[in-house]
Amino acid sequence: MSFDYINALLKKITSRTPIWVMRQAGRYLPEYRATRKQAGDFLSLCKNPELACEVTMQPIDRFDLDAAILFSDILTIPDAMGLGLYFSEGEGPKFSNPLNTLASIKQLKKPNVGNELSYVTDAVSVITKALNNKVPLIGFTGSPWTLATYMVEGGSSKNFAKVKGLMYENPAHMHQLLDKLADTIIDYLNGQIQSGADSVMIFDTWGGLLNKQSYEDFSLQYMTKIVDGIKREFHGKIIPVTLFTKGGAMWLEQIANSGCDGVALDWTVELNDAQQRIGAKVALQGNLDPCVLYASPEKIREEVKKILSQFQGDTGHVFNLGHGISPDVNPEHMKVLVDAVHEFSKR
Ligand code: 1CP
Numbered sequence: 001m002s003f004d005y006i007n008a009l010l011k012k013i014t015s016r017t018p019i020w021v022m023r024q025a026g027r028y029l030p031e032y033r034a035t036r037k038q039a040g041d042f043l044s045l046c047k048n049p050e051l052a053c054e055v056t057m058q059p060i061d062r063f064d065l066d067a068a069i070l071f072s073d074i075l076t077i078p079d080a081m082g083l084g085l086y087f088s089e090g091e092g093p094k095f096s097n098p099l100n101t102l103a104s105i106k107q108l109k110k111p112n113v114g115n116e117l118s119y120v121t122d123a124v125s126v127i128t129k130a131l132n133n134k135v136p137l138i139g140f141t142g143s144p145w146t147l148a149t150y151m152v153e154g155g156s157s158k159n160f161a162k163v164k165g166l167m168y169e170n171p172a173h174m175h176q177l178l179d180k181l182a183d184t185i186i187d188y189l190n191g192q193i194q195s196g197a198d199s200v201m202i203f204d205t206w207g208g209l210l211n212k213q214s215y216e217d218f219s220l221q222y223m224t225k226i227v228d229g230i231k232r233e234f235h236g237k238i239i240p241v242t243l244f245t246k247g248g249a250m251w252l253e254q255i256a257n258s259g260c261d262g263v264a265l266d267w268t269v270e271l272n273d274a275q276q277r278i279g280a281k282v283a284l285q286g287n288l289d290p291c292v293l294y295a296s297p298e299k300i301r302e303e304v305k306k307i308l309s310q311f312q313g314d315t316g317h318v319f320n321l322g323h324g325i326s327p328d329v330n331p332e333h334m335k336v337l338v339d340a341v342h343e344f345s346k347r
Helices: 004-009 030-039 042-046 049-062 076-083 102-107 118-131 144-153 161-169 171-195 212-229 249-256 271-278 290-294 297-310 331-345
Strands: 085-088 092-095 137-142 199-204 241-245 262-264 283-285
Touching: 004 199, 030 042, 030 049, 042 049, 042 085, 042 118, 049 118, 049 331, 076 085, 076 144, 076 171, 092 144, 102 171, 118 137, 118 171, 137 144, 137 171, 144 161, 144 171, 144 199, 144 212, 161 171, 171 199, 171 212, 199 212, 212 241, 212 249, 241 249, 241 283, 249 262, 249 271, 271 283, 271 297, 290 297, 290 331, 297 331
Parallel strands: 137 199, 199 241, 241 262, 262 283
Antiparallel strands: 085 092
C-alpha cells in the first residue's frame, strides 16, 4: 500500500499534495451531530467503538481526504487516571477530581492502557477494518504538558494560573506528573499502532504558552521521550510521527530536532520560512488559517494556491489547517478546500 499522506511525511514524491483537516469529524457536519445525539453525549460517542468508527468515516465518505483520524479526545488519558471527565454543554471539558493538591499528583496512578483505555484501541481496530486500506489512519494523543494543563486547571483555562504556578513553585511535582503522562502516552500510542494506526500525531495545543526554556523543559523534553519510546516500525510499515505545538513557531528548530518525521504548523508562520529553517530535516504539515473557511469559495481557492506556492519542491508537505475546523463552517467550503488542494498540486 502506498499512501500520499505517509509518503509526504517520509519526504517521498507524491502524486499530489495530500490533505486532511484537524477536527475533520466534528460538529460542522450534520451527520456527526446526528450520531452524537444517538450516542447521548460526546464522551459516550468516544467510548463506543462502532459509533466512533461511524463518525471517523463520515468525512472520508463525504470528501476526497487523504487520511482518517481516530475519533476520540486527548482527555481520555486523564479520565482513565481517575479524574472523572465530563463535558457540560457549551462549556468544554471538565474534571470532577482535578489535581488540586501535591498529594493528588504523587498518588496519581498510571492506567493500564489494555484495560481502562481498551475502548480506544478497539475503536482503532474497528476503524482500520472499515477503512479497508482506502486511506491511512492517524492515531493521536495530547502532549504531557497539554494534558497537565487540563488536569491541574480542572478543565479549559483562560490564564493557566494554576498549572503555571505549579510549574514555577513545584517543578519537581510538575516533572513527576509529566513523566507519568509520558510513560502512559507511550503505551497508549503503541496500543494504537498495534491495533492498526498507520501514523501518530502529538497535539501540544498549549505549549505556546511557555517561554523558551520552560517549553524545552516541560513540554518538548517529554514529547521527545515519547518519540523515542514508540514503535516507529510495525509489521514492516514505517509509522511516521508528527508534532504540533500551537504557537510554537519560535522553536521550530528544536521541535524538528526531537526525532519526529513531521512538524505541524499553525498559521502564524510562512511555510517557506519554516521550510528554510527546518524543511530539509522533517516534513511540514499545514497551515491555512481555519477562518479562511468563512470566506467565499473563490477566496478559499486563492488562499490554497498561496500556501501551495509557498512550499518549495514536491516532497514533504501535508496540507492542513493551522488548527481545528470550527463548528459553524459550511461543509461545502470544506469540499472546496479539499478539491482545490488536489487540483492545484497535481504533479
Ligand atoms: O460537542 C462535541 O461534539 C465535542 C467537540 C469535540 C470533538 C469533535 C471535542 C471536545 N473533541 C472532539 C474530537 C477531537 N478532539 C479529535 C478528533 C479527531 C478529529 O480531528 O477529527 C481530536 C484530534 C481532538 C483533540 C483535542 N481535544 C485537542 C487537541 C487539538 C486541538 O484542537 O487543539 C484538545 C485541546 C482537546 C480538548 C477538547 N475536547 C473537546 C473540546 C471542545 C476541547 C477543547 C477545549 C479547550 O478549548 O480547552
